[in-house]
Amino acid sequence: MKINGLDIFSREAGPKDAPTILLLHGFPTSSHMFRNLIPALAARYHVIAPDYPGFGNSSTPSVQEFEYTFDNLSKVIDTFTRRSD
Secondary structure (H helix, E strand, O other), X not given: OEEOOEEOOEEEEOOOOOOEEEOOXXXXXXXXXXXXXXXXXXXXXXXXXXXXXXXXXXXXXXXXXXXXXXHHHHHHHHXXXXXXX
């Protein structure tokens, strides 16, 4: 998904009409850390695990292009979740 010019990668599994679980990774990891958990949850839940900017398979802009603060990362994830409805 493209958010503010950044490509945000996510892993998704499970039926879209099931309850959704959003898996947010820690630092310095990526959605790859959930590779075994996602299949285990996917039978009963719609699972989404995005990578933050600069992590995993998402865009990695320079620090001149993107300020890597918790505030900015949360804004990206907020936009991501609103578009994933």
